[in-house]
Amino acid sequence: MVDRAETPLNRRRFLSAAGLAGAGLATGALPSRAAEPDAAITDVQDWNRYLGEGVQAHPYGSPSKYEKNVVRRDVEWLTASRESSVNFTPLHALDGNVTPSGLAFERHHGGIADIDPAKHRLMIHGLVDKPLVFTMDDLKRFPGRVHKLYFLECAANSGMEWRGAQLNGCQFTHGMIHNVWYTGVSLRSLLEQAGVKTNAKWLLAEGGDASMMTRSIPLQKALDDCIIAWGMNGEALRPEQGYPVRLVVPGWEGNMWIKWLRRLELGDEPWQAREETSKYTDLLADGRSRRFTYIMDAKSVVTNPSPQAPLLHKGPNVLSGIAWSGRGRIERVDVSLDGGRNWRTARLEGPVLSRSMTRFYVDFDWDGRELLVQSRAMDETGYVQPTKNELRAVRGVNSIYHNNGVQTWFVHKNGETENVEIS
């Protein structure tokens, strides 16, 4: 292995160094090996000797059997029942910025409603000129269809970490999030058709599942950028994401994105529903609560390396992670390998969109020493992701909501990685 001190981190410099020094020496440090005949090559490359499976086996395709461990997972002790529970996105096994639909975080309060789209109706009523009911067909032929990529993050994402490092894997510390494309119509256009009365200030959204989930949404947000969505990543919404129709509330906490949406009521004050009073208010150290804390502030996490994706090799490695902000675009992500003493700016790859996950990479050489890996997001408003201790100083540790502090992973000399706190 080439020692880190001798190895330029920049690939272009590295490659031209290789050109100067001769291929034998310098290219040996990039991940590859000389093409000598060896058992690994001559023995195993015989896939072509066997006719593979044909096309009709896969009218709707699935991942390879070798990827069977890349699945959503719950944490058994977290909830009392499967019907009111959580399945976490396997962030450590994903790349890019769009979450595959089959691996997208799910949270239910009464199980997955089983709704026939032909019979489903969405009603708009309350403080409107003309109450309206929409079939799914009505929605799909409404003028002004939109297609947008947004992150949905549960307010309780990283909630177990307020009191210290708890869960060993970014799937569990940060996996209550997904980032998918939505197809639908703007909520504003439907409300305009119903005619919102001038005294209306709030909107109640109600789900058709067994929990009859309800949340109050300020009218200003409803008229701004909310979407009534029936599509997800190009196809129909998945059942666990609200099939046949859900509310999309960009940048705001996931609980408000009512699934299996059946009713929108206009009113002049919030409804004080269970999920915005006893839940989703943030208990402070002095016993008071923050309420209506809707916006998800800027946050990031390194997904590789992480406890479920340790470092396997010395030499060149690719560090990767995701960043997002409920207030707009991600402007920059910095990464530290030494617990926040030194930072380098990561490369953002792929689309950088408002209120959408952004992927970042840092190429680095690992010489086998211990690392304290962190990332820190900055959004277009100038907001900088705080440390966990900075957050605790202001908010205490009573809440389980809105923990967007900097995550630290400790990489051991053998490459194993664990969730740690640093002071």
Next chain:
Amino acid sequence: MVDRAETPLNRRRFLSAAGLAGAGLATGALPSRAAEPDAAITDVQDWNRYLGEGVQAHPYGSPSKYEKNVVRRDVEWLTASRESSVNFTPLHALDGNVTPSGLAFERHHGGIADIDPAKHRLMIHGLVDKPLVFTMDDLKRFPGRVHKLYFLECAANSGMEWRGAQLNGCQFTHGMIHNVWYTGVSLRSLLEQAGVKTNAKWLLAEGGDASMMTRSIPLQKALDDCIIAWGMNGEALRPEQGYPVRLVVPGWEGNMWIKWLRRLELGDEPWQAREETSKYTDLLADGRSRRFTYIMDAKSVVTNPSPQAPLLHKGPNVLSGIAWSGRGRIERVDVSLDGGRNWRTARLEGPVLSRSMTRFYVDFDWDGRELLVQSRAMDETGYVQPTKNELRAVRGVNSIYHNNGVQTWFVHKNGETENVEIS
């Protein structure tokens, strides 16, 4: 129904007209109904009476049972065996511009290779300074990881239509295409490590499947924008898309995007492999052939309405479709409802990226008369998608490749839609 002549097509004008005329009259023409108590509403909205399925039922999620008809399909008579066959993307049932992995077009010549990624190797040899072999781990920690969205279109897409309208559904006429995100490293960076000799002009890519698919690629393209990709839409490549690693050749015909990639050989001339001589050359009317016709020219198709997605309602409707070009970005898409006499410019929604599918919409009112629906794409080079007859005048009808002519759908008075030719 409001007659089309009386109904402004523009939604904003429409809505302000509604405001002036009173809600009762004008909003009735937008898709919705008054919220009167009726059997459909009071009888069926009882989903909330039943506890739904819990989270562990879906570690890797699937579509709703109500979407069971949204699947890839083959055309049984098209190929002699399942192992050398085609499954078509259900374009009429999709939206946005990214194809869901489970619904992405597949084409195999020896079935789906079953490859253990831990044992797979990719070799680079031939006219290089230093032959190299890469494990999957080597590739995944190679510096400079990229993440890109590109369309892959089979050169034979729409190939049955050269001699006239054949297949009744855009899934079959245009479904040999998908548009997905790729994670990988640039082919250039791997070739730079191996050191390409100055006399090298071509590159052979070979697959590890039973057909040992091989194609020759000009070195200039290999060094330009090709990707060695292991990821697709955020997760691992699907088996039918070349798991664990494939070649991505942006804008060029799909057959060159070698799947199950195991070998790259540098040489000084093309290899004249079966798939670039007896196949994938374009037989002209005079018996000569065009060869090395790699680039997929600009093309588009209306996906809704189309034979598998007829018009169901008079009044407001959303026309939707996709456009793409192997030469760059889509600049504009025009749509005609009367067989090309009058055109209106469609609205492009979502990202408009180079050599990537672009989604377009046109809101229109349908009064129940017959329509001849067409779309015509223009790309950033100024190229305009030709009519089929313009293509035939130049290329004849002997080839099954590179048919990018304008598609016509005939909408009957009852909304049923069929594939037709117009002179």
